Amino acid sequence: MKECIVCKKSHNEIPLTSFIYKETSFWICPQHIPILIHSPQKLADLLPGADQFEGAAH
Numbered sequence: 001m002k003e004c005i006v007c008k009k010s011h012n013e014i015p016l017t018s019f020i021y022k023e024t025s026f027w028i029c030p031q032h033i034p035i036l037i038h039s040p041q042k043l044a045d046l047l048p049g050a051d052q053f054e055g056a057a058h
């Protein structure tokens with residue numbers, strides 16, 4: 001199921017973009033891409049190890 005990992009909206013509701021992390025493809029909507037860029041730690045529950053990412057701005 002292609003859905004935003006944050007808000008769970010499907011590709012039928014909103015454009016989704018995919019990214020690959022540790023050999024797994026994930027989908028995220030434009031609304032939540034900034035979280036991935038600036039606050040990836042908030043995705044640690046969804047992406048194991050995301051709390052180790054270096055955010056773009058702190």
Ligand SMILES: [Zn+2]
Pocket residue numbers: 004005006007008009028029030031032
């Ligand atoms: Zn979303």
